[in-house]
Amino acid sequence: MATHNQVFPPPSHDFELVLGQHLYCGVSCGGPCRCPTNPAKTRSNIVTVIPGSMSLPVLEKEGDIVLGGLFSLHDMVVEPSMTYTSKPPPTQCTRFNFRTFRWMQTMIFAIEEINREGKLLPNVTLGYKIYDSCSTPHQALKATMELMGSHTAESGVQGPSRCKGAVPAVIGDGGSTQSLVVARFLGVFHVPQVSYFSSCACLSDKNEFPAFLRTMPSDFFQVDALVQLVKHFGWTWVGVIAGDDAYGRGGANIFANEVRKLGACVALREIIPKNRAHTAISAIISKILSSGASVVLVFAVEQDAAALFDEALREGLTGIQWLASEAWSTAAILSSPKKYQPILQGSMGFAVRRANIPGLRDFLLRLHPSGTEALEDPFLLPFWQEVFQCSLGVGTKPPCTGAEDLKSVANIYSDVSQLRISYNVYKAVYAIVYALRSMEGCEEGNGPFAFQACPYLQSIQPWQLLYYIKQVEYFNSFGDETKFDENGDIAAMYDLVNWQLGPSGEVEFVTVGKFDETVENGQQKLRIQEEDIVWNGNQTQVPLSVCSNICPPGTRKAIRPNFPICCHDCVVCTAGEISNQTDAIECVRCLPEFWSNTGRTACIPKQVDFLSFTDTMGITLMAISLIGSFCTCAVVFIFSYHRTTPIVRANNSDLSFLLLFSLTLCFLCSLTFIGRPSEWSCMLRHTAFGVTFVLCISCILGKTIVVLMAFKASFPGSKVMRWFGPAKQKAIIGLCTLVQVIICIVWLTVAPPTPRKLIPRESARVILLCDEGSHVAFGLVLGYIGLLACLCLLLAFLARKLPDNFNEARIITFSMLIFCAVWVAFVPAYISSPGKYSTATEVFAILASSYGLLGCIFAPKCYLILFRPEKNTKKHLMSRADKF
Numbered sequence: 030m031a032t033h034n035q036v037f038p039p040p041s042h043d044f045e046l047v048l049g050q051h052l053y054c055g056v057s058c059g060g061p062c063r064c065p066t067n068p069a070k071t072r073s074n075i076v077t078v079i080p081g082s083m084s085l086p087v088l089e090k091e092g093d094i095v096l097g098g099l100f101s102l103h104d105m106v107v108e109p110s111m112t113y114t115s116k117p118p119p120t121q122c123t124r125f126n127f128r129t130f131r132w133m134q135t136m137i138f139a140i141e142e143i144n145r146e147g148k149l150l151p152n153v154t155l156g157y158k159i160y161d162s163c164s165t166p167h168q169a170l171k172a173t174m175e176l177m178g179s180h181t182a183e184s185g186v187q188g189p190s191r192c193k194g195a196v197p198a199v200i201g202d203g204g205s206t207q208s209l210v211v212a213r214f215l216g217v218f219h220v221p222q223v224s225y226f227s228s229c230a231c232l233s234d235k236n237e238f239p240a241f242l243r244t245m246p247s248d249f250f251q252v253d254a255l256v257q258l259v260k261h262f263g264w265t266w267v268g269v270i271a272g273d274d275a276y277g278r279g280g281a282n283i284f285a286n287e288v289r290k291l292g293a294c295v296a297l298r299e300i301i302p303k304n305r306a307h308t309a310i311s312a313i314i315s316k317i318l319s320s321g322a323s324v325v326l327v328f329a330v331e332q333d334a335a336a337l338f339d340e341a342l343r344e345g346l347t348g349i350q351w352l353a354s355e356a357w358s359t360a361a362i363l364s365s366p367k368k369y370q371p372i373l374q375g376s377m378g379f380a381v382r383r384a385n386i387p388g389l390r391d392f393l394l395r396l397h398p399s400g401t402e403a404l405e406d407p408f409l410l411p412f413w414q415e416v417f418q419c420s421l422g423v424g425t426k427p428p429c430t431g432a433e434d435l436k437s438v439a440n441i442y443s444d445v446s447q448l449r450i451s452y453n454v455y456k457a458v459y460a461i462v463y464a465l466r467s468m469e470g471c472e473e474g475n476g477p478f479a480f481q482a483c484p485y486l487q488s489i490q491p492w493q494l495l496y497y498i499k500q501v502e503y504f505n506s507f508g509d510e511t512k513f514d515e516n517g518d519i520a521a522m523y524d525l526v527n528w529q530l531g532p533s534g535e536v537e538f539v540t541v542g543k544f545d546e547t548v549e550n551g552q553q554k555l556r557i558q559e560e561d562i563v564w565n566g567n568q569t570q571v572p573l574s575v576c577s578n579i580c581p582p583g584t585r586k587a588i589r590p591n592f593p594i595c596c597h598d599c600v601v602c603t604a605g606e607i608s609n610q611t612d613a614i615e616c617v618r619c620l621p622e623f624w625s626n627t628g629r630t631a632c633i634p635k636q637v638d639f640l641s642f643t644d645t646m647g648i649t650l651m652a653i654s655l656i657g658s659f660c661t662c663a664v665v666f667i668f669s670y671h672r673t674t675p676i677v678r679a680n681n682s683d684l685s686f687l688l689l690f691s692l693t694l695c696f697l698c699s700l701t702f703i704g705r706p707s708e709w710s711c712m713l714r715h716t717a718f719g720v721t722f723v724l725c726i727s728c729i730l731g732k733t734i735v736v737l738m739a740f741k742a743s744f745p746g747s748k749v750m751r752w753f754g755p756a757k758q759k760a761i762i763g764l765c766t767l768v769q770v771i772i773c774i775v776w777l778t779v780a781p782p783t784p785r786k787l788i789p790r791e792s793a794r795v796i797l798l799c800d801e802g803s804h805v806a807f808g809l810v811l812g813y814i815g816l817l818a819c820l821c822l823l824l825a826f827l828a829r830k831l832p833d834n835f836n837e838a839r840i841i842t843f844s845m846l847i848f849c850a851v852w853v854a855f856v857p858a859y860i861s862s863p864g865k866y867s868t869a870t871e872v873f874a875i876l877a878s879s880y881g882l883l884g885c886i887f888a889p890k891c892y893l894i895l896f897r898p899e900k901n902t903k904k905h906l907m908s909r910a911d912k913f
Contacts, residue, residue: 085160085172086407088133094486095462096140097176099201099211100133101164102126102408104332107433120171125415127442128361128450129699130408131393133159133449136200138392149459149466153486161408162202164332167750169207171216173199194528197489198223200457200496203450204330205229205276219492223460225453228355229279233516240495243516244453245381246546248280250521254379254544255326256287257555258352258525265293265595266576267352268322269336272311272329273303280328281321281352294595296322296575301329307338313337314344317365318624323414323574326352331360338363339373350565350572353378358526359449361441364536366687374530375565379523379544384452384507390445394435406841407493416440447538456511457517463511465499467490521546527557529563539563563751583629585613602629605791624793638794640703640865640872650872657879658695664887665689671894675902683755684735687762688728688886694721695879702872711782711799716773718875719810723769725882726817726848727762733824734761769813776806787864796864815852821845844885851878 083574089095103122117391120308132316135243140155159722160172178195198221198510202208208227215222216239224232224243228251231240259267267288272280278300285295291668295318299313314337317325327334341349358378382844398413398421410421416438435443445451471483477496478484484493496728512520542557580586580599585608587600602608606616619625619632626633641647668677668685677685700712700722735758776782780803787796801807822845825838846893862870893900 031770052731060322075254085168085175085393087158087160087175088406088408089158090137090140090156090405091152094150094153094465094489095156095158095196096458097163097196097199097201098133098136098157099172099176099199099203099207100129100136101203102129102133102161103163106163106165106168106556108510119870120163120348122161122168125411127412127416127440130412131442131510132203132451132454133408134393134396135386135389135448135454136458136842138386138389139831141392142388142463149462150469153465154460155316158196162204162207164204164207165209166207169202170214171211172202173211176908177215177218177220181524195220197221197491197494200225200454200461203227205232205279206274207237208232208241209275210371211239216794218241219495221461221491221495221498223457223498225457226450227276228534229275230283231275231279233518235516237516240491242460242498242513243348244456245510245515246521248276249283249548250518251523252283253546254521254523254525254555255284255352255354256291257544258326258379258557259288259293260291261555261557262571264321264574266322266574267293268297268299268317268325269295270297270301270317270327270329272333273300274330274554277301277329278357280890281326284326284328289895292594292904293408296576297556301333301337303333303334307340310336310340311344314340314346317346317349321576323348323572324350324352326354327357328354329356330868331357331362334360335363338369338372340366346698348566350574351376355379355381355523359447359538361447364528364538367534370530370536372565373528373907374536374567375563376528377541377562378526380447380526380538380794381449381453382508382509382522382524383447383449383454385445385456386448386452389448389451390443391733392893393443393445398429399431412442416442423669432700435444456505456509459503459505460498460501460511460525461494463501463503467497467500468494474698524609525557527562530567549730568754580612581610582609582611582613584608586618593629602911604793607632620788621788622795628723635788635795636794637705637797638865639705639797640868641705642656642703646865646869650869650876651700651703653876654696654699654872657876657883658693661693664883664891665693667891667894674894674895676890684728684732684758684762685887688725688732688882691721691728692879692883695725695875699872699875699879702868702875706784706797706799707880708781708783711776711784713798715782715801715807715810718871719769719773722768722878723764723816723817723874724766724819725879726814727765729882729886730765730821730824730839731758731762733821733838734758735825737827737838765817769810772806772813776803776810779803780806794864798864798868811856813853815849818845818849818852822849840885840889844882847881847885848878851881876897 082588102125103492104124105122106127107121107123109118109121112882136159137157140157140650145153153723158176160175162169162172170596176199199211199215200223202224203226205227206421207230208222208224209232212222217236219240222241224241224245226245227243228248230249230252232238232243233247251642263705269281269285271277281298285298288295293660299314299316301313302309327337329337334353343732349372353376355378357363363373396409396413398410413419413429413433414426416435417429417433418426419433420426421429437554438630453910458496464487468484468489469486471477473483476483478493484490484497494570499517502510504685505509511519516568521544524540525544527541528536529539531537539561541559541561544555545556546552550615550812557725559571563569574591576596577586577589580597584599584601588596589596589598602616602625605625606618607629609615609630616629621637623632624635625631642651665686668682668689671677672682695718698714698717701710701717708894782802785798785800789796822842825841825845851874858870859867859874
């Protein structure tokens with residue numbers, strides 16, 4: 030009975046798959062075994078029938094267990110012209126890659142190190158079988174099929190064909206595009222594949238790639254690191270250039286989606302074509318220039334990046350801060366040639382952790398074409414010819430002398446200062462070996478498979494090895510832990526490298542930060558030493574890459590129509606609103622009693638606005654009031670000095686002096702309307718205004734009645750004046766004034782005027798004014814004054830035809846017309862005037878009406894007294910009356 034931790038073989042344990050002329054028999058049974066559909070056939074792991082095909086060059090070494098390897102030793106394949114009338118020529122790969130050749134040698138070094146030490150797999154010898162995938166999916170698939178075992182018929186030999194054994198695991202390939210093809214093929218047979226350089230996030234899908242693992246972190250984590258970098262430096266307008274493959278397109282898509290979540294925008298998004306056409310790449314450079322982006326991420330392999338930078342050099346593109354994806358962040362083909370330094374100096378990117386592998390350099394430099402390795406290694410001769418630019422056979426290059434030595438050449442192959450991908454290859458070999466060690470240590474009857482069975486190293490089933498590789502967890506001699514998660518991915522840890530020029534003028538990869546995806550929640554994944562960074566153009570200041578300038582405090586961002594969200598205009602906050610941070614989304618309205626300062630960065634208390642003694646309007650009204658009071662006092666003085674003259678005596682001197690006194694109070698009461706309103710000033714201003722004006726109008730009313738009655742009393746036998754003597758006149762004035770006093774007392778008792786703050790939202794001022802308290806009471810005060818004024822006007826109008834020299838009816842009529850006109854105009858002006866201007870309107874009405882009364886009633890008399898004394902006689906005053 031199987032337990033919960035037992036693993037059963039996959040359904041594809043024994044089957045035949047026919048694809049065209051290719052025949053695949055099931056997974057190896059450890060030696061010669063029979064295909065169930067054709068018992069006559071013996072097979073190994075996978076039997077491949079490729080009629081007319083040619084075997085690919087292979088570097089192999091026999092062993093008890095042979096590991097497969099795929100490395101892109103060449104960068105491209107020359108496409109032959111297909112005539113379809115003859116057998117196609119062998120595939121020709123070009124552009125030898127020293128860096129990848131070092132990776133291949135690192136795999137061999139690790140295997141030989143394990144064999145030499147004999148600690149992990151005692152009494153077991155590892156072998157290898159390595160193919161060149163030439164950086165193309167087609168070539169990678171052909172190499173994989175040969176790794177799985179080719180079925181070839183020996184010429185002239187009759188009988189069953191000879192099967193060549195398959196490998197239980199494959200290390201490779203490097204490129205994500207090649208690995209996608211290989212992983213789909215190997216996944217069908219559950220043959221474990223451990224990649225050292227394929228980082229496409231798509232390869233984490235275990236439904237599609239069940240047998241794929243890698244010692245290279247997924248691009249999902251690399252993109253996370255790049256997004257954190259963009260966020261850290263505040264770049265919101267970033268260009269993205271991607272290679273036309275799974276690695277470039279996949280990484281660029283993830284980056285674009287994640288960076289948008291930060292509120293940043295992709296300024297441009299272009300693809301480098303695989304044919305690297307000059308016109309297409311030139312168009313990309315033009316778009317970079319027109320985009321205005323200062324920071325551009327190039328998510329591509331080093332060959333595609335080199336094609337882009339070659340065109341950038343031709344067109345003189347400078348001033349761009351390049352961000353490198355891991356594929357070229359430490360690529361020597363870009364950092365070694367000094368031609369790229371003007372544009373790439375200061376570039377920055379993430380690279381996987383590096384290590385110093387003891388003994389590797391000496392192992393790399395051991396190669397020489399004169400040894401036995403030249404006969405076994407089909408890749409050594411083209412490598413040697415490319416390094417020394419000589420020919421070991423017939424060719425156009427000068428012949429090699431045999432004195433060439435790798436120790437005398439410094440290139441990317443022998444450079445072990447940046448062992449990053451080489452370290453991944455090293456870890457991949459050891460991961461498989463640790464899995465084999467666990468398989469060997471399995472206790473019979475306690476195994477993880479059906480019926481507690483254990484696997485056997487002598488007959489390794491690939492799906493069993495896959496199970497053990499997934500369980501690998503160990504610390505290597507460098508202190509780094511190697512284990513795979515449920516997606517076959519390794520923990521993501523990156524170095525942030527900065528391209529800086531060293532003292533010798535060569536580019537140095539300076540580590541200026543770390544990114545660790547394994548940190549606990551709440552801790553910072555990205556740590557940067559900004560002081561160590563040198564930016565493009567040898568600058569020390571962080572470059573600014575934004576579509577629009579940063580909006581300073583006091584402004585807000587306004588999105589431009591038909592532009593990305595990062596493109597905006599900076600709009601000054603409206604009055605009454607502020608923003609105290611850069612790039613504010615919106616302005617904040619101040620509280621009602623506060624207003625924005627001139628910079629729109631802070632709310633300050635609103636200025637209290639009232640009719641003050643210190644402002645121009647207040648000073649002007651105060652001066653007019655005091656002048657009016659002085660003029661009234663001057664009239665009092667003139668009348669007092671000339672009180673015995675006929676004109677003073679004829680105009681009822683008692684009423685005249687009382688009228689002058691009330692006018693003085695009218696002028697002075699206007700001063701109560703100026704100054705900061707308080708409870709006492711508010712009550713005083715309205716009541717003083719109401720009482721003094723009623724007293725004034727009452728006096729004029731009394732004078733009018735006296736003039737009218739005096740004329741009627743001039744008729745023989747009339748006794749009217751007995752009813753309008755001085756005492757009666759004063760009683761009328763007192764009674765009229767008493768009514769106003771009673772109205773004011775009731776007003777102050779029920780709803781007195783009080784100071785009130787008027788706080789308009791759209792104004793920078795708090796208006797401080799006196800609230801009437803009761804509009805009815807205020808209306809009664811004004812209405813009563815108006816009633817007396819109208820009555821006075823009516824009586825004066827009735828007395829207008831009396832002799833001019835005898836009475837002042839015309840003057841009183843004219844003065845009351847001015848008075849009424851002023852106060853009729855006052856009502857709409859008062860209602861429509863805002864703030865302190867309503868108070869100023871009321872003061873102006875008081876002063877205007879007071880000046881009207883003073884000027885119309887007393888100015889003619891003072892003129893006669895001072896300038897026409899000959900008319901200030903009784904005879905002159907009575908002359909018209911006698912005639913009448």
